[in-house]
Amino acid sequence: MLRIRATHKIYSKKHQYSNEYEIPVLTAGKSFLLGYTNDTENIFTQTPVIIFDDFTTDSKFVDFHFKVKSSAMKILHATKIANIKFVFYFMQTIQYRSDTHKRYWISEYAKLPIPLPPIEVQKAIVEKLENAFAHIDEAVRHLKAVQTNIPRLKSSLLHCAFSGKLTESQNQSHEVQTLKSVVGVEGEFERKEGDTSPFKPPHPLIKTEIPQGWEIKTLGEVCEILDNMRKPINADERGQRLKKAENRYPYYGATGQVGYIDDYLCDFEAILLGEDGAPFLEFMKNKAYIVSGKYWVNNHAHILKTKENIANNKFICHFLNILDYTPYVSGTTRLKLNQSSMKQIKIPLPPLETQNQIVQILESKFAHLEKLAQFVNASLENLQRLKSSLLNQAFKGELIC
Incomplete structure (x- = not known):
């Protein structure tokens, strides 16, 4: 029902790809399209075909010219009794565990039975x-x-x-x-008629006008900094302690809970703001979050608590998740927001x-x-x-x- 075509003649020897080139280089795995090449020698043109990854059993239907970058790929043609799309769709119903590193097509996959109606019925399906x-x-x-x-x-x-x-x-x-x-x-959420400019985060220095009755305050002015209550405990030690524990408490890090521990250091609502390891320059991701109850914080997150009758924890937390941190963070591969810089963050603060x-x-x-x-x-x-x-x-x- 299917014929196999060898891939060695259309194998792309070039490793550099560019969107300026026109010839797609394929793999049968999940990535499918590796890129585009200018290698015009022995392009595969006898499509449509199914490409099959002999190790993962992933398959793709291809109806355009291409080159390949995987010796594990099988290129499958339909014989006269089979519609290639019908066979491809049937292959999508096969659930096969391919966790053993071996070639599956000849040893197992090719032997699977397929219900094959007449060719016209296949086309109709x-x-x-x-x-x-x-x-x-x-x-x-x-x-x-x-x-x-x-x-x-x-x-x-x-x-x-x-x-x-x-x-x-x-x-x-x-x-x-x-x-x-x-x-x-x-x-955009709020837009004036005709306005098509992209949405941008508030500037860290808050240069725009603020509403009447609002003030510009620094984070250090509106929050208590409770970093002295942090204590890192590695995963192995936490695991050993939990074996004897009667209670489990959340253990928090830069971007959220990272596990449990047998004790707690804090028992109040607070804002946790990443010190390092937080996505500071990824605008759509959170850098701060609210915690409450009994919990433990490691040294990758700052602990902040708004001062009474001055600010609302959630209000400050929301602002910290929309702020542009570029002027406040340092480092290259792993950005860090040190306590001194964090205290200088300016916040537009309305009445409580x-x-x-x-x-x-x-x-x-x-x-x-x-x-x-x-x-x-x-x-x-x-x-x-x-x-x-x-x-x-x-x-x-x-x-x-």
Whole structure:
């Protein structure tokens, strides 16, 4: 049903790839496209084919000219009795454990039976599958666009919050757009008509005007720095201590919980801000987070607690997650935010009552976005299951009468 073509004659000997070149170099593994080459010798043109990774059993359908970069690749042609797409779709239903390092095609895969209807029925099944998959892929594309924009929406909400626009009355000149109007827009949540400029984080020096009644304060002015309460314990020691422990407490690091420990050093709500190992220059990722209850912190995160009647922990935490840290961090391969630089971070600070209002609005909107994210993730999983279900129906003879 399938014929194998040797790959040594179309093997690409060049290791440099460029998007300026035109000839794709393929591997049958998950990466599939390695890049583009200008090596024009012995390009494979007898497509369509299936390329099969002899070690991982990954397979891809290819209907364009190419060269290969893997000696483990098998190039499979269909014989006259088989439709190449029908065989490819059947191969996607095979679940094979390929955790042993060996070649699978000749030893096992080629011997698997396949339910093969007449060639015209194969074509009809392929057509029905591809029509259904086209609709599924379109739905997936839209869902992934929403998925991509959720972090941007959060960032844009924060931008509105710290410019004072989130709490302005509705009769002000600006408008905050709905989710539907924002999906697909490059990172904007609040936009004036005709404005297409990309969203940018607040400048670290807060050069823009602040609303009336707000002040510019440094982090050192509004927070207690409790780094003296940190203590690093390595994973082996924590593991040994937990074997005898009656209780387990969260053990936190630069970007979140990294394990458990048998004791605690803190028992209050605090902001943990990465000292090193945090994604300081990755705008869409968090650098600070709130912790509460009983916990332990290692030396990779600063411990901050807002001063009473001055600031709200969550308000400060939200600001720290939208700040541009470029002027404050040092280092090359592993950026570090030392305590001295951290204290100098400037924050636009409204009255405490306004901070509380902003936090309430943000948390309400973030809750809606979290529900949206859960819906998108569940929908993507359901669509993948639908594809699998359609394939199973196809090869049980249930897809067409």
